[in-house]
Amino acid sequence: MLKVESIQNGIVIDHITAGKGMEIYHLLDLEASGQSVALLQNAKSRKYGTKDLIKIEGTTIPSRLDILGYLDDKITLIYIQNGTVDKKVHPVPPKELKNVIRCQNPRCITSIETDCDHIFRMSSSGKYRCIYCNQEIHMKSHSHSDKSVMIRR
């Protein structure tokens, strides 16, 4: 089994559904963060059998962590301070998703307007809808590796 050194200060994104780690790595724009980052794929998990996991060393917190609550409801965020666990958090789905997913409605203005943010807000029924056309995005209904749906920064 692969071993990755423990981090002293930073965040562990744990219990990522196996296979989604790379997508989350890209969505959080970690390749541009300049921080030490380790991505483990298909690691053993007592809870789920296998999992992906990302360790980020450093005090700078990725800006889009809130989207994890939408992307994968299994995830645990573990905050590490001075080599010990400071807190564990299950991210909750955010009220708004900005440039995370594309609206798939061909009648929506986002299909033709240049530089138009793709914004989805959670409706009263708990579903994400495009602010422009009300098109619903079914949570977990699409593959996260579908490049036509996901927006990479």
Next chain:
Amino acid sequence: MRHLIDPLDFTKEETLWVLDLADRIKADPSIYSHVGDGKKLATLFYEPSTRTRLSFESAMLSLGGQTLGFAGANQSSATKGETIADTARVVSCYADIIAMRHPKEGAPLRASMYAKVPIINAGDGGHNHPSQTLIDMMTIRQRKGRLDHLTIGFCGDLKFGRTVHSLVNSLVRFPGNAFYFISPDELRVPEYLVEDTLKPSNTTYHEVTDLEETIPKLDVLYMTRVQKERFFNEEDYIRLKGTYILTADKLKLAAPDMPVLHPLPRVDEITLDVDDDSRAAYFDQVQNGVYLRMALIMSLLGIPDPQTKEEILSC
């Protein structure tokens, strides 16, 4: 600054204030014939429209203002690839208020994010048509004397019929209203209307397919056209376009005071023999449209009512 993109951009109270102003204008339009002197309305119509554009322009002219604009995307800089955002910024320099129709859903919302003047959504694809909603409400209130405790039937294209979505969203705010949605399976009301509007408000609604069976139960009947421009597939359009047709014979089954509304234009969904029936309210809607849009322009421009000396909206 306020915009009207979605009918729910106005509170229930604000909606009623605008309707009240429209009624006062209708009672004596001459009082309002110069309140818009020096103001300009830009009508940016990216898809064909006769009545809505002319109605907005007539409304502005009736207030003493002036109009400018285009009718058809081929007459605009959209053909050169200009974005809605840039068009909104540019036209804000030319006009005091903008009415926009666009085939893409959400285009007026996008414009409102960049405009320096109020934007009125004059129809965005199959999505919203809030000024038509206000006209529908004005007409229903005139015919029935109220906007609550009504059983309203919507018939025809309920999937792409933006006037239906907007009117349902507005009428659920009034207590005791119930709806019958009469359509073929392919043109049922969109799921978001059910999930986000009808269910949370505990509104009573029925989805049915038979117009004749339903018509005796209604206080108001709202007919719609199956719109060719909303279909990607012409075969589907041809198959569904004549599905629900209101005739004078079918109207005999209805209550004697049940108004028939239609946002127009009609194709063949209301036969001509219905026009002479006193319950036909669709030409009332057209006339009300001018008064309502006068009220709307005044409200968004912050022009006080000369009779009450009050502004309608807090802008």
